[in-house]
Amino acid sequence: MSVLIAASECVPLVKTGGLADVIGALPGALRREGVDARVLLPGYPAVLRALRRPRDLGPAPGVDAEISGSHRLLAARTGKVALYVLDAPRLYDRPGNIYEDRGRDWPDNPSRFGAFSQAAAGLARHGAGGWRADVLNVNDWQTGLAPVYLDHWPGRRVPSVMTIHNISYQGLFDRGHAGPLGLPDAAYGEGWEYYGRLGFLKAGLMAADRITTVSPGYAREILTSAFGHGLDGVLRARRDALSGILNGADTGVWNPARDRAIPATFSARDLSGKAACRQARAERFGLDGPDEGPIVGVVSRLTAQKGIDLLVEALPALLDRGGRFVLLGSGEPGLERAMREVADVRPGRVGVEIGYDEALSHLIYAGADAIAGPSRFEPCGLTQLYALAYGALPVVARTGGLGDTVIDANPAALMTGAATGIVHDPGSAEALGVAFERLVALWAEPDLRRAVRERGMRHPVGWGPSAAAYARLYRSLVP
Ligand code: ADP
Numbered sequence: 001m002s003v004l005i006a007a008s009e010c011v012p013l014v015k016t017g018g019l020a021d022v023i024g025a026l027p028g029a030l031r032r033e034g035v036d037a038r039v040l041l042p043g044y045p046a047v048l049r050a051l052r053r054p055r056d057l058g059p060a061p062g063v064d065a066e067i068s069g070s071h072r073l074l075a076a077r078t079g080k081v082a083l084y085v086l087d088a089p090r091l092y093d094r095p096g097n098i099y100e101d102r103g104r105d106w107p108d109n110p111s112r113f114g115a116f117s118q119a120a121a122g123l124a125r126h127g128a129g130g131w132r133a134d135v136l137n138v139n140d141w142q143t144g145l146a147p148v149y150l151d152h153w154p155g156r157r158v159p160s161v162m163t164i165h166n167i168s169y170q171g172l173f174d175r176g177h178a179g180p181l182g183l184p185d186a187a188y189g190e191g192w193e194y195y196g197r198l199g200f201l202k203a204g205l206m207a208a209d210r211i212t213t214v215s216p217g218y219a220r221e222i223l224t225s226a227f228g229h230g231l232d233g234v235l236r237a238r239r240d241a242l243s244g245i246l247n248g249a250d251t252g253v254w255n256p257a258r259d260r261a262i263p264a265t266f267s268a269r270d271l272s273g274k275a276a277c278r279q280a281r282a283e284r285f286g287l288d289g290p291d292e293g294p295i296v297g298v299v300s301r302l303t304a305q306k307g308i309d310l311l312v313e314a315l316p317a318l319l320d321r322g323g324r325f326v327l328l329g330s331g332e333p334g335l336e337r338a339m340r341e342v343a344d345v346r347p348g349r350v351g352v353e354i355g356y357d358e359a360l361s362h363l364i365y366a367g368a369d370a371i372a373g374p375s376r377f378e379p380c381g382l383t384q385l386y387a388l389a390y391g392a393l394p395v396v397a398r399t400g401g402l403g404d405t406v407i408d409a410n411p412a413a414l415m416t417g418a419a420t421g422i423v424h425d426p427g428s429a430e431a432l433g434v435a436f437e438r439l440v441a442l443w444a445e446p447d448l449r450r451a452v453r454e455r456g457m458r459h460p461v462g463w464g465p466s467a468a469a470y471a472r473l474y475r476s477l478v479p
Helices: 018-031 045-050 109-126 146-152 185-192 200-207 216-221 232-237 272-284 308-319 333-345 358-367 383-389 400-405 411-416 429-443 446-458 464-477
Strands: 002-006 036-042 072-078 081-087 135-139 160-164 197-199 210-213 242-244 295-302 324-331 350-354 370-373 393-397 422-424
Touching: 002 018, 002 109, 018 036, 018 081, 018 135, 018 464, 036 109, 045 081, 081 109, 109 135, 109 146, 109 200, 135 146, 135 464, 146 160, 146 200, 160 200, 160 464, 185 200, 197 200, 200 232, 210 216, 210 464, 216 242, 216 400, 272 295, 272 358, 295 308, 295 333, 295 358, 295 383, 308 324, 308 333, 308 429, 324 333, 324 358, 333 350, 358 383, 370 383, 383 393, 383 400, 383 446, 393 400, 393 429, 393 446, 411 446, 422 429, 429 446
Parallel strands: 002 036, 002 135, 036 081, 135 160, 160 210, 210 242, 295 324, 295 370, 324 350, 370 393, 393 422
Antiparallel strands: 072 081
């Protein structure tokens, strides 16, 4: 069984969010299920620099050089992942962010990801270097046109799965791009057209054989107008094809017992190293003063989705009760400013680092007593999984994958020993404030807090069951 996974990000080569973690970890987990999964990536500078002795497979099948300029397909391995890379300098050889330039989408994104979708469909259909795919799994809008090409190009029909990692990013462009991208008019109304525009994600949702998203909770939510971002009608029409498969954490990378990015390792059995991490983190963020309450951490993109504004409003409920707070993140300038202001007003109690820093993120999880995730919506969320693994109590909103992975410390769950964190209503600063109050109260009871933490650390966050679910789905598509 071989599967081509096409995506625009993959750790450790290129990452802006959880998509990259998933694409970097899933192929290894699938191999244990007997699936040979290979990844196709765009040839961004960081990706090309990281390739060791890539094989040049010649022009990428399916890609129209009118759109891409000169191009070739490269094959290489990185760590655990077998990679194909679409090297097309006109589309990808540029500095900075992979999607945007100073806050604005790259104007040629339709070509950049249209050609990438062609490469995905072409490689899945024709294979390369003796390898062929039985199934194509595309991810998010950047690969959304691939199932359309597979449907309309003559020849071998490869079944496709479209995975939604975040339905709020849809790849909407002027419909004038459709002709040059070779999209068939026949697929207009029932396919790629979205309110008179060209919708990459919508196109994929209509054409793919199966649709998955990254948690069962989010799979239910996106069928509603409150969470569907306008695509709920499309999804309701295709609900029989839709399912939710939870993301896992790559436990080869996210394991406090073997993590080389933290000052001391630890495990559920021996937590002594965690105290050293906590201390190192407090020093790194300039925290001081009395150490009575929990230190809460956040590692996040700073966007409205992540409820960062709610956090700013609710923080006094934590800080006024002896808690402290650290944040690592970057994103919307207004939210970056708001977080810096909180740190200025509460020196020693709040530490804020604006930026992106993978190593520092490990120190935050390892040194945290709790990790907050107050998202307004959250397809799956990985930070709460890393929190569980690193013995930090997740304090999360009941939405999407957050609600699917954290068990609230209510009286029943405490009594049965099932609790792993604190879960609150989404979209409300008051509810988040109450959650912080509950955290501080739990913190004041050492036996209880230890029990919740240990239960959380034993929660299986790895990919095993979810990789098995993907493998079953792929097999169901191949006669
Ligand atoms: P999303 O994909 O919506 O951003 P997830 O929780 O699924 O949210 O994944 C976010 C990933 O990005 C996690 O691995 C998190 O640790 C990481 N991350 C987010 N912001 C930063 C940052 N500023 N520095 C380092 N890692 C970050």
